[in-house]
Amino acid sequence: xxPRLELLNKALxxxxxxxxxxxxxxxxxxVAPFVxxxxxxxxITVKDGVxxxxxxxxxxxLDLAPRGFxxxxxxxxxxxxxxxxxxxxxxxxxxxxxxDAETQxxxxxxxxxxxxLVQVAEMLPQFAAQSTAMVCNDVPxxxxxxxxxxxxxxxxxxxxxxxxxxxxxLHTLLELVAIECGGREPLRQHPRAIFDVCPSxxxxxxxxxxxxxxxxxxxxxxxxxxxxxxxxATAPVTLVGSVVQHAAECISGITIHQLAQxxxxxxxxxxxxxxxxxxxxTPMGAIETAMLDVACAEVGKYLxxxxxxxxxxxxxxxxxxxxxxxxxxxTILGALAGINMISGAGMLDFLACHSIEKLVxxxxxxxxxxxxxxxxxxxxDSLAVAMFAQTGLSGDFLKLKxxxxxxxxxxxxxxxxxxxxxxxxxxxxxxxxxxxxQRVEELLSPYERHPLAPDxxxxxxxxxxxxxRKAGLExxxxxxxPEYAHEPGLI
Amino acid sequence: MPDDHFSAMRQSIIDGAPDTASGLAQEALSAGIAPxxxxxxxxxxxxxxxxxxxxxxxxxxxDMMASAEAMRAAMAVLDPELKKLGTQRPMAGVVVLGTxxxxxxxxxxxxxxxxxxxxxxxxxDLGVDVPGEKFAAKAREFNADIVGVSALLTTTxxxxxxxxxxxxxxxxxxxxxxxxxxxxxxxxxxxxIGADGYAKDAMSAVTLARELMAQKTxxxxxxxx
Numbered sequence: 089x090x091p092r093l094e095l096l097n098k099a100l101x102x103x104x105x106x107x108x109x110x111x112x113x114x115x116x117x118x119v120a121p122f123v124x125x126x127x128x129x130x131x132i133t134v135k136d137g138v139x140x141x142x143x144x145x146x147x148x149x150l151d152l153a154p155r156g157f158x159x160x161x162x163x164x165x166x167x168x169x170x171x172x173x174x175x176x177x178x179x180x181x182x183x184x185x186x187x188d189a190e191t192q193x194x195x196x197x198x199x200x201x202x203x204x205l206v207q208v209a210e211m212l213p214q215f216a217a218q219s220t221a222m223v224c225n226d227v228p229x230x231x232x233x234x235x236x237x238x239x240x241x242x243x244x245x246x247x248x249x250x251x252x253x254x255x256x257x258l259h260t261l262l263e264l265v266a267i268e269c270g271g272r273e274p275l276r277q278h279p280r281a282i283f284d285v286c287p288s289x290x291x292x293x294x295x296x297x298x299x300x301x302x303x304x305x306x307x308x309x310x311x312x313x314x315x316x317x318x319x320x321a322t323a324p325v326t327l328v329g330s331v332v333q334h335a336a337e338c339i340s341g342i343t344i345h346q347l348a349q350x351x352x353x354x355x356x357x358x359x360x361x362x363x364x365x366x367x368x369x370t371p372m373g374a375i376e377t378a379m380l381d382v383a384c385a386e387v388g389k390y391l392x393x394x395x396x397x398x399x400x401x402x403x404x405x406x407x408x409x410x411x412x413x414x415x416x417x418x419t420i421l422g423a424l425a426g427i428n429m430i431s432g433a434g435m436l437d438f439l440a441c442h443s444i445e446k447l448v449x450x451x452x453x454x455x456x457x458x459x460x461x462x463x464x465x466x467x468x469d470s471l472a473v474a475m476f477a478q479t480g481l482s483g484d485f486l487k488l489k490x491x492x493x494x495x496x497x498x499x500x501x502x503x504x505x506x507x508x509x510x511x512x513x514x515x516x517x518x519x520x521x522x523x524x525x526q527r528v529e530e531l532l533s534p535y536e537r538h539p540l541a542p543d544x545x546x547x548x549x550x551x552x553x554x555x556x557r558k559a560g561l562e563x564x565x566x567x568x569x570p571e572y573a574h575e576p577g578l579i
Numbered sequence: 580m581p582d583d584h585f586s587a588m589r590q591s592i593i594d595g596a597p598d599t600a601s602g603l604a605q606e607a608l609s610a611g612i613a614p615x616x617x618x619x620x621x622x623x624x625x626x627x628x629x630x631x632x633x634x635x636x637x638x639x640x641x642d643m644m645a646s647a648e649a650m651r652a653a654m655a656v657l658d659p660e661l662k663k664l665g666t667q668r669p670m671a672g673v674v675v676l677g678t679x680x681x682x683x684x685x686x687x688x689x690x691x692x693x694x695x696x697x698x699x700x701x702x703x704d705l706g707v708d709v710p711g712e713k714f715a716a717k718a719r720e721f722n723a724d725i726v727g728v729s730a731l732l733t734t735t736x737x738x739x740x741x742x743x744x745x746x747x748x749x750x751x752x753x754x755x756x757x758x759x760x761x762x763x764x765x766x767x768x769x770x771x772i773g774a775d776g777y778a779k780d781a782m783s784a785v786t787l788a789r790e791l792m793a794q795k796t797x798x799x800x801x802x803x804x
Contacts, residue, residue, distance in 0.1 A: 184733045184763055194765065229737045253734045288683050320641075321686045365639035367780055368690050370762070440763055 090173065090463045093424035095383045096331075101390045104328065108335035109143035111291065116140040117340040120295035122255075123302060130347050139340070146339050149346040155392045157310060157353040159217065159247035160278040162268070162540070168216045168247050170282075170310070170355055170394035173426040175461060176216035177419075177454050178249045179209050179447055180401060180435035181284070182236075183222045187436070187443035189525065192406060194441045196225035199239060199565040204532070205434065205444050206243045211531040212447075214454040219431060220250040222442055228559040234260045235565075237281070238552050241268045242567055243537055249312070249431060251284035255299040258283070260555055262307055267548050268540065276308035282355065282429075286314045287337045289322035298344055305349035312355040312396050312429070313341045318370055319380065321363035327380055334358050334384045342393075355429070356388030357396025369438055373402040373414025381418070382425040394428050400450050401432040401439060407446050407521055411436050415446070416453040423457035445524035448531070452502050459500040467494055503527055584612065585621040588653070592625025593632075595645025597652035604656035614657040615666050622653050626697040634782055640690065647693040670701050672724040672792045675717045677705035679728050679742060682735035687761060690781035691727060698785050700725075711738070711745030718746060718755050725791055727784065728774075730761040739764070740772040756791040760784060 096104070111117075116138040119127065124134045133140045156171020168176050186197040202222045209215045220236035227235045233253040240248050241264060248265075252258035261283070262275075269275040285300045287293050293301070304311040315337040317323030317330040324330055338356050345354050360380040361370040371377060381397035388395040399418035402411030415433075422430040432439075433454065434447035468474065468490060475490055485491055504510055505520070505527045518526065539545055552564055553573055563570030584607060591600040600622070607617040629646040632638040638646075661668065676692050678685050685707045692702045703721050705713060718726050726746060730736040739759045746752055756775040759768070769777035775791055778784035 182733055184736070185765065196767070223733055232734075292683075294683070318686070322684075363640075363686070365641060366633075366636055368640055368687060369780070438762060440765075 096386050101387055104332050104387055107332045111336040112141040112340045118292040120298045122295055123298045123344050126347050141343055146343050149343050152346045152350045153342055154353050160280055162245035164278050170428045174428055175423050177430050178217040178219045179221045180432040181219040181221055183442040185441045187441055197222035198226045199224040202239050203243055203566045206240055207535045208444055208531050210244050211535055212451045214451040217247040217249050218244045226565055231559045233257050237261050237264055248281040250281050255296045258300050258303055279309050282310040282312050284312045284314045289317050290333055301345045302348040305345045305352040308352055310353040312357045313338050315358040317360045318363045331383045334360055335387050355396045356393040358384050359398035371403045378418040378421045382421055385425050385427045396429045397427045398432045399430050401435045403438050405437045415450055419453040419457045423461050444528055448524050448527045449505055452505050588621025589625035592622055592646050592649050593628055595649050597649045600649040601652040601656050604653045614660040671699035673721055674700050674702045674725045675723040676702055676727040677709035678707040679730045679735050679738040680710045682730050682732055683707045684731035688729040691784040694781045694785050711741040714742045715745040715749035718751055725756045725788055728759050733763045736763045743773050758787055
């Protein structure tokens with residue numbers, strides 16, 4: 089039996105949806121001029137930049153959104169399944185800072201840091217997907233979004249959770265993935281990337297966000313709505329009130345998206361949080377934030393849609409008991425809720441900082457959560473009596489063949505990040521940070537980059553060089569040194 | 580009567596009761612109490628109490644917002660009388676505040692504005708998605724001492740730099756202190772873009788604004804006119 093966490097019952101979900109449908113009609117949803125004609129063409133009233141979406145139409149469009157879809161790895165194999173009860177994890181995304189491995193102090197993230205994180209995540213089976221985890225401070229700001237993706241595509245074969253920073257740059261990101269996949273049609277058929285799109289709370293689809301929704305829908309590349317109600321600040325203070333707002337933002341986003349291209353894949357996702365009334369901060373590790381994540385996903389699952397949430401994060405500034413307690417709790421809750429993609433691992437300090445050491449610690453929490461959702465299962469015809477028939481009261485279960493054949497299924501064996509007495513260094517017992525550092529090195533040591541097909545690799549580099557030069561970038565940090573950037577065939 | 584009256588004014592701010600605060604202001608004027616006295620002896624001590632309790636974690640942001648609303652209600656009654664009398668409230672400084680271009684998040688900025696107002700600053704809130712040139716133009720128009728630039732997103736934080744540049748280009752840099760804040764902002768970032776200070780939350784923004792005003796006053800004394 090698979091264990092499940094549910095915070096809402098059917099009657100409450102129906103009330104949530106009832107109010108969400110009410111909200112998208114009145115007061116309505118603020119939309120950008122870019123989508124006004126699209127919405128009016130479907131019979132939606134748009135007045136003074138506010139769309140008033142009728143429930144019946146929204147419900148019809150929700151029905152058109154796919155109930156599930158896959159992301160594919162570089163080899164074209166399905167690697168992430170959105171929909172149903174599948175649970176996957178990917179690292180947190182778009183961080184500007186990293187906790188330096190040596191000093192454990194935050195500093196601006198560089199291309200080399202992102203590459204290191206991608207390589208570590210590549211080696212950890214707990215992460216079914218990569219994310220464009222950091223904005224690299226050593227490349228020009230205006231190419232910050234696509235450069236992250238280039239590095240991930242270069243160093244990883246896993247699917248990628250990403251997103252553009254503007255309406256225009258989305259096309260550069262899409263082109264990069266298309267080149268890597270062998271063209272726009274192969275990308276549509278076997279998407280390797282999913283793009284986060286964020287409405288602005290409350291109930292506002294900005295020019296950038298609505299244009300991204302439409303362009304992704306038409307490209308047939310999956311979109312992931314990341315709705316971010318802040319309970320008590322940009323959303324109702326009650327958790328359930330914020331869940332209503334989240335639902336209204338997702339439904340209105342799906343309405344725009346499905347009008348642009350019916351049947352295009354989209355995810356009911358978010359990064360909701362409570363608003364701390366003492367500090368004005370948004371604690372991602374608070375239990376109420378995790379409750380919001382679970383409840384929002386439950387509404388999406390009730391509608392049969394694929395789901396996403398932002399969890400596995402802590403709010404302390406350093407790797408400590410608080411950060412790991414918060415991260416561990418939300419990891420377990422997210423997995424029990426059956427959320428399809430859970431982003432956030434590695435992040436701390438209110439999502440302001442990434443840490444590769446935390447990423448490997450979080451991977452242990454994820455592995456535990458993955459074991460938990462496997463549940464307690466009857467693996468033998470007799471649950472215990474047959475084994476007692478062999479041992480009597482001697483307690484000598486270690487010798488049984490069942491023990492030997494089943495212990496690997498029953499028990500998860502963590503890496504030495506978790507201290508079970510194996511983690512010693514030079515006779516001393518390392519602390520968790522030392523063990524995490526050691527684990528990072530163990531993972532990096534066997535990592536090997538698998539090149540793309542030579543023609544695609546060349547095309548990717550040529551495209552990136554051209555785009556980079558527009559922003560004054562010579563060479564491609566962590567890929568190609570400036571002195572090699574003018575070689576024949578690359579220009 | 581005045582002591583009781585002042586105490587009630589103070590309490591109306593602590594309670595976040597705008598109707599009571601404005602009613603007491605009207606009563607004070609009818610009783611012949613000078614508006615500046617009502618402000619300094621009644622309402623401002625109330626805001627100080629609120630600020631102190633907030634700093635100690637004994638009051639929360641919704642309480643603070645209600646107190647600021649009560650203060651605004653009282654001032655709506657007293658300000659016109661102050662003007663008639665040609666009196667001016669003592670002011671801690673003039674602040675032009677806004678969220679940077681491309682960013683439409685304003686909660687943090689509103690909190691900072693509320694607390695700065697509560698602590699005697701005159702705040703001009705430019706709203707959200709404000710380009711650097713507008714910050715500069717408004718700083719000139721209001722003769723600002725401080726420009727405060729907020730950004731919530733990692734993607735828009737970088738536009739804080741363009742505000743610093745716009746103020747430099749407008750030739751105002753020597754007169755205007757610039758402070759930056761927002762979730763992704765760090766002290767290192769503030770240093771990197773040439774801002775004068777960084778505040779991690781609304782209360783530290785008040786402390787920082789006071790420090791920047793002290794620096795400004797000091798440099799005005801040191802520099803020849």
